[in-house]
Amino acid sequence: MRMRHYFGLLSLLAVTFFAACNKNDKPAQPFDPAKQAETDEQLIREYIAKNNITGTVKDATSALHYKVLAPGIGGDTMKLNDRMNVSYKGTLLNGTVFDEGDKTRLSEARLDQLIEGWKIGLRKITKEGKIQLFVPSALGYKNSATGKIPANSVLIFEVTLHNYYY
Template identity: 45%
Template sequence: MKKIIPFLVLGSMVLVSCNKKEAKIESDDDKTFYSVGHVYGKRFKEFKLNEREVEALIAGVRDGMTKDQAQVDDTMKYAYKFRDIIQTRLQANSAGEKENGVKFLEAFVKNEGGTKTASGLAYKIINPGSGEKPKATDTVEVHYKGTLINGTEFDSSYKKNKPIEFPLDKVIKGWTEGVQLIGKGGKIKLVIPSELAYGDQGAPPSIPGGATLVFEVELLSFKK
């Protein structure tokens, strides 16, 4: 984590949790707040808090919303400690994903004729395309499909029937490096280890922490 979880995250999660009674989700406003809380609740699920930790977290948010005085001194000190605890847990949780990702990437290089770069990215050019290749500072238009190493698809512009355009240096490092290897009309398969993707934090709920990602990317066009 590069910064402490914002208060909004904590507050949103607790709004539907600080009351011991089961909340009745009836009106559109109820459903709106419930949906926000559910999103962040799923995010906190990855941290694997025990019951005591959940209760302490809820109490802290509730007191912050309703009381002027905290139950502990120097709340910022403990907020930074929270960051460190969560970072440690994320690293521990992602260890298995990373190990499986290494095996998958090595098999891809060995069995599918992939190439591994100095950064750890693995790729196989399906179609090299033609002409000049994009630079990291260029804006590219692509079609793509992304899966986990078990084949679970988490995103696809093909399914949306709409290509996506973005500056190549504003995405995950594996994309920035890999898309520069093909020209217009080219297609490449990328196997991206977590350190070049979403790291220990992942991108829940679709991408777990430490996950190695597989992309097929088709470069439609690019511009300076």
């Protein structure tokens, strides 16, 4: 009886092993940053057109698209080591809100600790300015999922920069 159980268990393991080794399985495609950048650019342009968003600009040195909603006051922009008080809302292209915060939430964060899209975008406005950022995945969380954000996600932020300081 015991021998029959061992033989049955061994047979089950063998079937499971060979079923898992299906020859039709394709290996995972390696991540291609250039192809992802093209996809992100197309998704951002389609989103802007579909939502009738006018006045957007594409940053000259990156793939970030943005729209300054209010330029702010004063002439000085943030430095990378500045801390900030902001209000923000982050969404995915499908409208899912993945994060939002009031003006105290990031009061201890420095700009250089945030995603590249914010490092570039928040330097386009000054104190009390407001901006909408369309962040391609390479300037966000890249091909890594984090929290509610899937890998390779384009992110949309609306950010009000209340104040910044060193």
